[in-house]
Amino acid sequence: MSNSSSERAQALRFGFSWPELNDGLFYSDVVRTSDSESTLIQFYSRKYKNSAPLQGWLQRIRNGQITVNGRVVRDPDTILSIGSELVYHRLPWKEPGAPYILEILYEDGDMIALDKPSELQVLPGGLFQQRTVLTQLQWRATKQSSSLVCCEPNPVPVHRLGRGTSGILLCAKTKFAKTQLAAYFADGTSYVGGNSKNNLELNARRKILKIYRALVTGIVCEDKVIVEQPIGTVQYPGVAKGLYVASPSGKPALSKVEVLERDVEKNCTLVKVEIQSGRPHQIRIHLSFIGHPLLGDPLYVVGGRPRCFDPEFVDGSFAQDGGFPRPAKPVPGDCGYTLHAHHVSLSHPTTNEVIEITAPLPPVLWTRQEAQETSVI
Structure with missing residues (x-):
């Protein structure tokens, strides 16, 4: 099954404008x-x-x-x-600005795939408690249930994309679909690491494949790079549970990087990345680890570590609501980089039919040939 399926909601968009203040x-x-x-x-x-x-x-x-x-x-x-x-x-507060229009790339009775815009958070956290993808899904379900005789299930995201990351976000409409899709992600991550036999078994068993596009700093010399750097956490100001970084004592992670185009004049490289595990901020960390951070990434630098790292720093002041003020140093939710979840191939959670979903690329991630083809059309 592909994006051209009759079940596809081609170019269908939805979104409800955010209120001035959230509900607290x-x-x-x-x-x-x-x-x-x-x-x-x-x-x-x-x-x-x-x-x-x-x-x-x-x-x-x-x-x-x-x-x-x-x-x-x-x-x-x-x-x-x-x-x-x-x-x-x-108390209620005004959350930072965030887009609210979402495009539906695929939808049936079990699942929905959205094209998430950059700068929109997936789940509540930090300053963003209402301006999230989850809230838009809930509002859409409420509107549908009030206008239809049959109440539509309330979809929930089954994985996360960073706030600055755009592209395909999978959401489940039923408990069974949620369990199945979550298992797909967990299976891929659990089989990464160890030896080549494990990785071969992973390829044979995988029920989901995710491919991203990214623009990175510098010229990547090798046409293909496999990054197997483990990812762990360190204490970091403004990140209560710790910041994910490249760490020898972390959990296994595997990314396959392929060069699509090099731009010597602008000193950047367009790459395609297939991830075979799902560690938080994995692509940002892995590409910076090999010396090529995402272009514009405010947080991660060469080595897969944060730009400003001082675990002893603690800001003793507090904001108007009593909480800690927003950290002066970069945090994971800061945007500015270009990373797009471009293509997903998966087994349907109930039928096992293979589904191919593609999210349109932002122009900045087009190759020269793709740009020329688009201009001709």
């Missing part, structure tokens, strides 16, 4: 034995120290943003007892 967030906790007899400020400043500094949590408590058993408590020295129900209300 509510975080719930129940006091356990280990936290009993703690004060309210001790509980939050210890358990959620990555969310806000001590003074920030004091501000939130005194501002009436925390309830204990349904009652607003403004005294930070309130003693907590076992079983107490705590709720912290993060």
Whole structure:
């Protein structure tokens, strides 16, 4: 089955404009034995120290943003007892600008493939809690259920693309499809590493193939490069769970890089990348590891490490809402690079039929020949 299938929703687009402010967030906790007899400020400043500094949590408590058993408590020295129900209300805020129009590349009763634009986050996180692909899918499902007799399932993404990455994003409409598609990604990643026998077995078993295009700095000399650098995490300001980097002690990862075109005058190379594992920021890390970071990448530099690396740096100030201010140093969600999930081949989660999906390339990722062919058309 290809993009020309009658089931394809060719050039079908949807999207709902973002409201000025999001709805804020509510975080719930129940006091356990280990936290009993703690004060309210001790509980939050210890358990959620990555969310806000001590003074920030004091501000939130005194501002009436925390309830204990349904009652607003403004005294930070309130003693907590076992079983107490705590709720912290993060006040609504204006999220950074983000596109909201999505194109449907493929859709049937089990799954939907979207062409995600750059600068749109897939799932909630950090400053982006509402301006995400997931929210647009939920709003679309709500509109469909109110206008149709039969309620459409609510699709959910089964993998992630970086906020600055564009292209194919697969979403499942049913629990079964979600389980199957998630297994495809997990299988590919789990078989990478070890020896060549493992990789041969991976090629035989793989039910999904992902191909990207990227523009990298410098001239890649070899026509084809296989990168097998493991990827791990390090502490990094503004990234609570750690920043993914090239690390000898990390998890196995494999990327196949193929040169499509070299531009000596602009000192950059257009490449095609097939990934056989799905580590976060894998392509950005692997290409920078071999000495060719993505053109415009604000974070990763040669060696697969961050541009500014000082794990001891901690900003003790806090923003207006009590939380830490946006890091001055680059973070993974920063955009500026050109990376596009161009083609996906997979076994349909219920029929096992092979599906080929292609997302149109942005002009900056065209080869000279593709540009000429497009101008002729």
